[in-house]
Amino acid sequence: MENRRVTKNAHTNLLQLEEHLYTLVDVEKPNVFRNLFPYDEIPKIAFNDRIVPHNFPENIWITDTTFRDGQQSRTPYSTEQIVTLYDYLHKLGGPKGIIRASEFFLYSKKDRDAVYKCLERGYEFPEVTAWIRASKKDFELVKELGLKETGILVSCSDFHIFYKMKMTRRQAMEHYLSVVRECLETGVAARCHLEDITRSDIHGFVIPFCLELMKLSKEYNLPVKIRCCDTMGYGVNYPGAVIPRSVQGIIYGITNHAGVPSEWMEWHGHNDFYKAVSNSTTAWLYGACGVNCSLFGIGERTGNTPLEAMVFEYAQLKGTLDGMDTTVITELAEYYEKEIGYRVPSRTPFVGRNFNVTRAGIHADGLLKNEEIYNIFDTEKFLNRPAVVAVSNTSGLAGIAHWINTHFKLKDQNAVDKSHPVVALVKEWVDAEYESGRITVITDDELLDIIRQACEETATTMFGEN
Template identity: 60%
Template structure:
């Protein structure tokens, strides 16, 4: 019989949650009604809603040196150290970027980790991701790392088809690895791979419950990283498990007893839901969302770290000590120093992020930048709004460009009727009347500015 007790968190009478036991099935549960491989995945609703429960402390963790290096040319040691310094600068003294994880298998990665540890920063704390064996545990402990990630795949796709195990065998293997990790003096962070295709009540909850029991017995915190490996999570209310992000986070807390500060969401962007899923995880009880800089990661990428900086500010109304202007510094460094091809339309960091081409938009920007700029990008991101001059820019677009250039020279702003603006606009019109189809470059506009204003 279930007991009814007063919850000190909600101040309501609640039934003690049912204790879910491992369901050791003979054949894998692949949820083919939701995931028919020959069709696109289906979003099923059961209309079960769970309460929002944002933790007091929410923050960002980083995987730029782990997942972020799996889909691009590896960083050099010096590049990793420089990016680590920028992460520290961006996250601020309150540790909004709480942790970052490293590989430790190559000499280059280990050297970068050691150099970053020598900096003595409290944040981001350096953690690792390793194979689950004693040799690797001993290696990271000798380096001085206190926490490490361990892969514990939890869907039957992985348990049956990748590892060739039963659920009971997988559970026993994982629990043994976690105990070895604790015996080596490390805090385990269990990466529940493919949680959005896993049997939530038949495997995920019983496994997480046993982890919490071990944690209580050993007095060692054990984190659960809910990994949306294929980006199948859905943020909508009333979605059925295993795809419901809110259901997963609520279930880990309510049925498995995992506290908020031990829950971390790790998402991918295969269905364009990376950012909203991460925000949903925060809203329903996960303290941490795991991200990578510029969203660089496996396949379509991870949750962009810079996106969650602004998601935090939108939800909490403050940057809480973060320095968002460093985002521009990070993007410029990764583009220029590592030859990363950043798509120009990428929010916050792409070349076209706050660039307008339409003349009517430029005219509005001249009158009041709040009309078409999402916020004061110059003061917040150190990125003043820009215009590109084309055949659709109109005289307003040219005037906007001239005023931005004048600002660099310390000169006052001018109107659309200024002689220099009119002359440059006439030249632009001639270019397109003669059949030009490409954008006018800044260098060309600078040359015309000097000719028309007689500045040598």
């Protein structure tokens, strides 16, 4: 304590003691934090009430792992699908490139073809980056393709170091540093994926390791980025929670004690405990510029942080979309369903078929009177998805007409009103359903069938058909 210098903090203008220098703690036995992670019990969330300050960067962004982690949990995308999705990501990210980068596998010809075609687009953002095995041959492949950055797996918990890799912490660190050095020697920036960080020894391994990575960065004058991977979704964002589960504790420790710039910090979350979105937002708030996501959260096990969710988190935190085109989110959902054959669960926020559908009768009545009462924002403006009222015994003629107009996207002179003969026939059928004892709302498929029958009876062209 006596040998540590007193310096002025350029951010707060307050005097502070020079940070403690963290050195590797090379333990003989793995520390797997059994007190927090008893395998035969539910994991514990413990607190020590050590609060770290907010450190929201001036610029924050999203990075994409749809073609890497997203492909590890589903049928691989075709080259054409990857290129189309990349185009969508570019359009969604807007002129400021809020979707900053996207990572690609390079193992197969299909993957490499996709990389070539995406590079041919000439977009500045999302930058095409790689994810490869830690080998000299793969580093050369990255360089051949003209990529400036690649991800490297550097597992950091004792679970992985001792049980998977069969190494000590020192051996693992030395191995990782040699691999990163090989990468930097090829002139490619390294992005270190600190796997399983929320079960790792932050002060005894992660911070000392990051300090060494910053030395390599300085030596080669190339960025060495840090991706904090909450591989098992153990991270929590509660103030005063203990590390390694504390998201803000991890971000604070790496930025302040290891000297990693916010611009090189990134959070990669999984949703095992339903915290992927809140943890990613917390990483932003406490000093990470980047959050790593996949479209619709598709990823290993419970999935990654949904990219579309962080678009709206960004807007809520910054007070602006900064040019992002959120209508692309709906286009993406439609593309997944029609071209890829993947149906997003119906209640998924922003993209599910029923995310802005009001079903309860009393709610429907309120929505019909004023849309804002039961709609989160102008979903038609931002997502091309107008608020919908589900049909029940309380919907009435107006509710049925509203359903038809929104479902078939009928506007102005094409819209139907409650006097339309088809609306009347549908109303008769709905009333009969509830008079016979039904208590549930009418499903979309049922409505489409009865509307089709009503159109035939009244010699009306089926809505939406020429």
